Amino acid sequence: KQEVTQIPAALSVPEGENLVLNCSFTDSAIYNLQWFRQDPGKGLTSLLLIQSSQREQTSGRLNASLDKSSGRSTLYIAASQPGDSATYLCAVRNAGNMLTFGGGTRLMVKP
Amino acid sequence: GAGVSQSPSNKVTEKGKDVELRCDPISGHTALYWYRQSLGQGLEFLIYFQGNSAPDKSGLPSDRFSAERTGGSVSTLTIQRTQQEDSAVYLCASSPRQGRGNTIYFGEGSWLTVV
Numbered sequence: 001k002q003e004v005t006q007i008p009a010a011l012s013v014p015e016g017e018n019l020v021l022n023c024s025f026t027d028s029a030i031y032n033l034q035w036f037r038q039d040p041g042k043g044l045t046s047l048l049l050i051q052s053s054q055r056e057q058t059s060g061r062l063n064a065s066l067d068k069s070s071g072r073s074t075l076y077i078a079a080s081q082p083g084d085s086a087t088y089l090c091a092v093r094n095a096g097n098m099l100t101f102g103g104g105t106r107l108m109v110k111p
Numbered sequence: 112g113a114g115v116s117q118s119p120s121n122k123v124t125e126k127g128k129d130v131e132l133r134c135d136p137i138s139g140h141t142a143l144y145w146y147r148q149s150l151g152q153g154l155e156f157l158i159y160f161q162g163n164s165a166p167d168k169s170g171l172p173s174d175r176f177s178a179e180r181t182g183g184s185v186s187t188l189t190i191q192r193t194q195q196e197d198s199a200v201y202l203c204a205s206s207p208r209q210g211r212g213n214t215i216y217f218g219e220g221s222w223l224t225v226v
Contacts, residue, residue, distance in 0.1 A: 036217070042219060042220075043115075043217040044217040046216060
């Protein structure tokens, strides 16, 4: 059974810092990995999707990497802003089309 | 529609009542997912549809929970004889087809409170 872990569970940083969120998974036979953002009381917004054959994806200040063999992904946020404050979730897709989610990292960026 | 639409957005119900939650996926999306998120918890998989069939019902927590999808579009999640532990946000998501590389899009959720 796939298990996804995110570390840290919570993170507080001053505005402008670069930061890294970590995601690890136990079964490396994944199809893809997706990073989401969830604001309080809201649904999930997709940020980046990395296919199993890819090493990284970039969108603006966000960069996600994938090391499938070691079961790890990182989400790098450059020059963090207060508007980046949210919970960040990673999810992996295995056979059967099911997404398995990590517990999330609650990020607070202080002005 | 432009995105995944869920209704009601909020529902307060008395213990023991039945509730129905509706999901309208993005037009043309054949895969549809239901997840549950309890307060402060991660996402719990409930059920997945490909078209109108549900190849994976493994996540439904009890026989009080059922889901259907008609016309390859709208899905309804029904909870019978609700219990307080059913209180959570129920999230629906869809993706274009059963391809490995497709992004999954989530709705805003239906917030259920059982009192």
